[in-house]
Amino acid sequence: MELLKQKIRTAGVVLSDQVLKVDTFLNHQIDPLLMHQIGQEFARRFRDAGVTRILTLESSGIAPAVMAGLELGVPVVFARKHRSLILKDDLLTAQVYSFTKQVESTIAVAARYLSPSDRVLVIDDFLANGQAAKGLVSIIQQAGASVAGLGIVIEKSFQPGRAELEGMGLRIESLARIQSLEGGQVTFID
Amino acid sequence: MELLKQKIRTAGVVLSDQVLKVDTFLNHQIDPLLMHQIGQEFARRFRDAGVTRILTLESSGIAPAVMAGLELGVPVVFARKHRSLILKDDLLTAQVYSFTKQVESTIAVAARYLSPSDRVLVIDDFLANGQAAKGLVSIIQQAGASVAGLGIVIEKSFQPGRAELEGMGLRIESLARIQSLEGGQVTFID
Numbered sequence: 001m002e003l004l005k006q007k008i009r010t011a012g013v014v015l016s017d018q019v020l021k022v023d024t025f026l027n028h029q030i031d032p033l034l035m036h037q038i039g040q041e042f043a044r045r046f047r048d049a050g051v052t053r054i055l056t057l058e059s060s061g062i063a064p065a066v067m068a069g070l071e072l073g074v075p076v077v078f079a080r081k082h083r084s085l086i087l088k089d090d091l092l093t094a095q096v097y098s099f100t101k102q103v104e105s106t107i108a109v110a111a112r113y114l115s116p117s118d119r120v121l122v123i124d125d126f127l128a129n130g131q132a133a134k135g136l137v138s139i140i141q142q143a144g145a146s147v148a149g150l151g152i153v154i155e156k157s158f159q160p161g162r163a164e165l166e167g168m169g170l171r172i173e174s175l176a177r178i179q180s181l182e183g184g185q186v187t188f189i190d
Numbered sequence: 191m192e193l194l195k196q197k198i199r200t201a202g203v204v205l206s207d208q209v210l211k212v213d214t215f216l217n218h219q220i221d222p223l224l225m226h227q228i229g230q231e232f233a234r235r236f237r238d239a240g241v242t243r244i245l246t247l248e249s250s251g252i253a254p255a256v257m258a259g260l261e262l263g264v265p266v267v268f269a270r271k272h273r274s275l276i277l278k279d280d281l282l283t284a285q286v287y288s289f290t291k292q293v294e295s296t297i298a299v300a301a302r303y304l305s306p307s308d309r310v311l312v313i314d315d316f317l318a319n320g321q322a323a324k325g326l327v328s329i330i331q332q333a334g335a336s337v338a339g340l341g342i343v344i345e346k347s348f349q350p351g352r353a354e355l356e357g358m359g360l361r362i363e364s365l366a367r368i369q370s371l372e373g374g375q376v377t378f379i380d
Contacts, residue, residue, distance in 0.1 A: 028267065028270070028300055029265050029267045029303050030252070030255075030256055030259070030265065030267070031265060032256045032257075032259035032260035032264075036260055058248060058249035062220070062249060062252045063252055063256045063266075066220055066222045066225060066252075066256065066257075067222075067256075070222035070223060074222075075215075075219050075220065075221060076220040076253075077220070078249060080218070080249070109218075110213065113219050
């Protein structure tokens with residue numbers, strides 16, 4: 001998605017060979033118009049995938065997921081990283097390790113929001129080591145639902161997430177695929 | 191906003207005289223079309239308020255805030271409740287006590303996303319005791335920016351948040367105002 005790549009080139013900050021900061025439009029400040037266009041692009045790619053529901057992870061996945069949900073006309077569920085007193089339902093959970101934050105957390109979804117008849121599109125902001133994506137896929141499988149695919153805003157293709165998920169037979173659509181962050185430069189896979 | 195009230199009547203669950211659960215369309219599962227309409231309604235009410243930026247709080251504020259930002263054509267910033275290794279900037283912070291979760295947390299915004307020339311619309315999912323709203327207002331004031339107003343999806347009008355914020359001279363627009371949850375019934379203020 002050319003518009004997204006342009007935004008990453010102009011507004012992304014390469015913090016190291018491993019870390020790209022996109023706080024100005026995705027992870028802290030959000031560009032709503034870009035999110036709308038991202039939602040339209042996910043919808044275009046998954047229009048024929050029979051999606052009945054979208055699953056994402058708080059917080060940075062919510063904006064692109066809701067825009068995709070608007071375009072596809074399906075509800076969005078976001079997994080929570082922290083339990084709330086008000087969320088006392090039957091929970092489906094998975095353990096997710098964040099290499100960026102260096103912490104393991106439990107992500108949780110109320111069981112009643114996923115049913116065996118659901119065909120679920122996973123949306124997330126980043127795909128790197130694939131930990132969050134695998135946690136979300138595990139939750140979908142625990143519910144007996146099927147995975148329609150994974151829609152990723154930014155993929156760090158030099159990390160092993162995509163290969164592992166493809167090894168599980170999953171379809172992955174990433175709107176920007178980064179080959180390398182070396183030398184402070186963002187190089188995309190075309 | 192009549193459509194929102196209908197949704198609360200049909201999909202909301204009254205857990206006690208104090209707690210309304212709206213997990214099916216706002217706090218865990220999200221109804222993207224309703225969020226879009228909520229964003230349009232916020233934009234209609236604040237169209238002439240000179241809004242340059244929207245500030246909300248992760249996670250449930252993000253969907254309505256991004257839809258309002260799309261309609262008003264302004265960026266959205268979400269305050270974080272938990273610090274990330276990647277967010278090491280100069281931070282503006284406030285302490286927020288959650289009566290629902292019975293915990294105090296620090297909310298934080300990177301200082302560079304609010305400037306003294308900003309006129310900031312605060313969007314949040316609920317207004318009850320006003321703790322989150324006051325924390326967000328404090329962060330805006332620390333930045334030297336001005337508050338355009340507060341846009342709230344659901345106000346529990348029997349709790350003191352609105353009165354305290356109005357006492358600070360702030361404009362509040364709540365799309366559904368709940369007078370009472372007594373007897374398991376949602377009663378709205380017209």
